[in-house]
Amino acid sequence: MASYAEPSPVTVPVALRNMLSLHDFEAAARRRLPRPIFGYIAGAAEDNTSLRDNREVFGEYGFATRVLRDVSRRSQAVELFGQRYSSPFGIAPMGINALSTYRGDLVLARAAQQAGIVSIMSGTSLIPMEEVARESPATWFQAYIPGDQERIDALVDRVARAGFGTLVVTVDIPVSANRENNIRTGFSTPLRPSLRLAWDGMVRPRWVAGTFLRTLLRHGMPHFENSFATRGAPIVSSSVLRDFSARDHLNWGHIEAIRRRWKGPLVVKGLLSVEDALQARRVGADAVVLSNHGGRQLDSAISPLRVLEAVVAAVGPDYPVLIDSGFRRGSDVLKALALGARMVLVGRPFNYAAAVAGEAGVAHAIGLLQEEVDRNMAMLGVTGCAELGPQHIVRRRA
Numbered sequence: 001m002a003s004y005a006e007p008s009p010v011t012v013p014v015a016l017r018n019m020l021s022l023h024d025f026e027a028a029a030r031r032r033l034p035r036p037i038f039g040y041i042a043g044a045a046e047d048n049t050s051l052r053d054n055r056e057v058f059g060e061y062g063f064a065t066r067v068l069r070d071v072s073r074r075s076q077a078v079e080l081f082g083q084r085y086s087s088p089f090g091i092a093p094m095g096i097n098a099l100s101t102y103r104g105d106l107v108l109a110r111a112a113q114q115a116g117i118v119s120i121m122s123g124t125s126l127i128p129m130e131e132v133a134r135e136s137p138a139t140w141f142q143a144y145i146p147g148d149q150e151r152i153d154a155l156v157d158r159v160a161r162a163g164f165g166t167l168v169v170t171v172d173i174p175v176s177a178n179r180e181n182n183i184r185t186g187f188s189t190p191l192r193p194s195l196r197l198a199w200d201g202m203v204r205p206r207w208v209a210g211t212f213l214r215t216l217l218r219h220g221m222p223h224f225e226n227s228f229a230t231r232g233a234p235i236v237s238s239s240v241l242r243d244f245s246a247r248d249h250l251n252w253g254h255i256e257a258i259r260r261r262w263k264g265p266l267v268v269k270g271l272l273s274v275e276d277a278l279q280a281r282r283v284g285a286d287a288v289v290l291s292n293h294g295g296r297q298l299d300s301a302i303s304p305l306r307v308l309e310a311v312v313a314a315v316g317p318d319y320p321v322l323i324d325s326g327f328r329r330g331s332d333v334l335k336a337l338a339l340g341a342r343m344v345l346v347g348r349p350f351n352y353a354a355a356v357a358g359e360a361g362v363a364h365a366i367g368l369l370q371e372e373v374d375r376n377m378a379m380l381g382v383t384g385c386a387e388l389g390p391q392h393i394v395r396r397r398a
Helices: 022-032 035-042 049-060 104-115 129-135 149-162 180-185 195-202 205-219 252-261 274-282 305-315 330-338 348-380
Strands: 061-063 078-080 083-085 089-091 140-144 167-170 266-271 287-290 321-323 343-346 393-395
Touching: 022 035, 022 348, 035 180, 035 195, 035 348, 049 061, 049 305, 049 330, 061 330, 089 104, 089 348, 104 129, 104 348, 129 149, 140 149, 149 252, 167 252, 195 205, 252 266, 266 274, 274 287, 274 305, 287 305, 305 321, 305 330, 330 343, 330 348, 343 348
Parallel strands: 089 343, 140 167, 167 266, 266 287, 287 321, 321 343
Antiparallel strands: 061 393, 078 083
16 A cells, blocks of 8 residues: 655745744735736635635534543544545645646645645646646546536546546536626636736736746746646637536536546545435445535535535445535644544645745645644544544534
């Protein structure tokens, strides 16, 4: 069985010493990034109801600690699909993060591999998947299903040829969400040059020189590289919208077809119900990710933490249930583990960290979260993640 070593201590760069938690990266990224780019990362659907619920739900749970237990030999390592990871959290897939920092997908994958945690590359990324798989072969790949079986088969085959071992299929986007907040901050797909965008760049010269111009000079205009088996449209092309349409007819039969074709672990992401989790298991998925897409799809969709216990009870403790949406603290991670999750995926904060300080920023963010998990495990009185359970959780209010 392959395994990762426990992460080794790193020296924190001076520029990151004021980054004391994942929350701190958001404010720093807001100063660093042009308003439309930051708005795309931070934004959610409509009234941000789901976005708020993703954070508020953690306040509904408190810890019941155990004391005077020898926790001197604790480890936060976990195993999934025969692989040992150093921590029970990983980096969620995030689109177009190569606009946040230079070669963003590589930055995230390298930092994750160095730290021994999961990293998932997004299908809406701007760097060819083959480059990421070569540099960081432990990376997982996340796909949005194209609109017809022929293109689905071709994409799955390309992911396999690239060398990815685990395929994550996101299924919660039958139609595009109502992203009013993107429009308000000046972000659009396709990305349209404007005086507002130019001004945002002028007042943030580090981003212009270090990310935008560096990308153009070395790699040309960014394209959506991994939505299909072939290269997609440039980010400024009007055909981008066409490339991401025609998904409202997709059904479980398409997942069954992917299962027959894909030989490695298959994960279905974007579920919020017991029934869908059971169906994913029936069609052969090896795990599911409970997710409301970080509040970016259906506004008022519940936080996945609210259905976690019920889903785990239905599918059984041996079937891996992962979860994302709203996680920021080690305490958040441990609450999900206590309620039955096998692993937590964290998105926006690692994107912000990459924008602030590239790979060093992501490494520092990972280290902060690992330290919080370790510290909180000690105070809870546990030496391993598998020891966490409902006995450590108290519901504060109905």
